[in-house]
Amino acid sequence: MLLQQLVNGLTLGAVYTLIALSFSLVMGILGILNIAIAELFMIGGFLGFAAIAAGLPLPAAVAVGMAGAAAIAFLIEKIAYQPLRDAPLITPLLSTLGVSIILQNVATNVWGSDPLQLPAEWFDRRFQLGPVSIGAMQLVVIGVTVALVALLAYLVQRTSVGRALRAVAENRDIARLLGVSASRITLLAFMLSGALAGAAGVMISLHYAAITPYVGVETGLKAIAVMVVGGVTRIFGALIAGPLIGIVEVLTVAYGGSQVRDLVVYGLMILILLLRPQGILGGARTDLGQRV
């Protein structure tokens, strides 16, 4: 039973990790919370659903969700962030909040406010590993998350574009002096971030075989908790915090009931922050710069 819950928690945690990384990318470059990421996750989910409904295979559905969310992230950067770049930080925060409400409204009008569901037999194959039963979709969620995190880590740590991302995050002026187009890198960060959120949306909605336009708010808030718990200056802190929060959430529901789920999850977040204000991997307390 416990092992089974751990696997379920890992699946949920994998999705939180992806969305937390999505928030971190933009946070690291710009120091702002792009609230609309939560709704990009939701839109990604609907696009994935639509792709599956149209008969596309699963990899194509993930690609559609990622591309769609990245395209919307492009528009968000151009319309709701770029013109406000020199405004106080609260201004782009509010403009992305506005975008997220608009996205939720659009989704409600396009797909309706009732949950959409896939037929029960969709992708319902399960594998029995001793006492643990793993759904094929759970394996996909964990596998795709591992692959995307590895890809992101490679991009950020080993490529010229990744170095440029980190340079802009550390010091925008110095990056520009080295020939980096900070505005192009910012746009790239938005789109990468959108793609990650979109992938997470496709996977969680297919995992539960259901989606509503309101799924973004709740999951997005948890992902922000994951990002904060992971550590202020450590982008990959989410790799520890995501599974941790996912497992705690699933175990709480299994053994304590869903009515105390959020109390435990957010209580844990506050507790960790009280003990380690810099987050699990936050490093020194003086190291409170930007991320990435």
Next chain:
Amino acid sequence: MLSLRGLEVFYGPIRAVRGVDLDVQAGEIVALIGANGAGKSTTVRAIAGLLPFRGEIRFDGRTLQPNAAERNLRAGIALVPEGRGILGRMTVEENLLMGLYGRSDRAEAATDMARMRERFPILRARADALASQLSGGEQQMLAIARALLSRPRLLLLDEPSLGLAPKMSDLVFRLISSLRDEGVTVLLVEQKARQTLRVADRAYLLETGRVVTSGTAAELSDDSLISETFLGGTTGRAQHG
């Protein structure tokens, strides 16, 4: 190679640079000297493309646009800013690789990188260390090496000796001298006037955002104003530090 005409730079309502005219010929080392707040750093930051400005900056016959640092680097202007501007959360090697960011000539870039490692053995030895862990002098070497990797035709150096021990400061000045032999044109901002005039061909003295005098290094070494202010005079107009 570089000419400034009527350069004005504002920080909000404050006019930090008030109509500076300045020329740098190819192959020269030209110094900008003056006290804190004279507008030296602001001038080179405007040339590098980090600030909006009024007036005209021409480089190799082309007019430079304000706030266009990325374009100016491609045109051949590199700035080593005050405080060195190293990326402390990256390794020494990664900082050097950032120096190659704008280059597309991969083979030549690799050769330059190898040459730079030979020229600065300390950077090779500490390639995997975080740049923030280097000493001040090593960071300055890294910042200059990184700027040189972009193959600039004009190198702007903003207070490269600031905060360095005398021995390291001498090393930096020797390095600047050697750049001339390699055909790199240098515009050097410094407060250490005596050492600066030793390596420079010509110099401009700035005070409160204006050029108050200029000439060859030899002329300025004999200039009573410079001598009084910077070379051991007692008027105390300059605040070193």
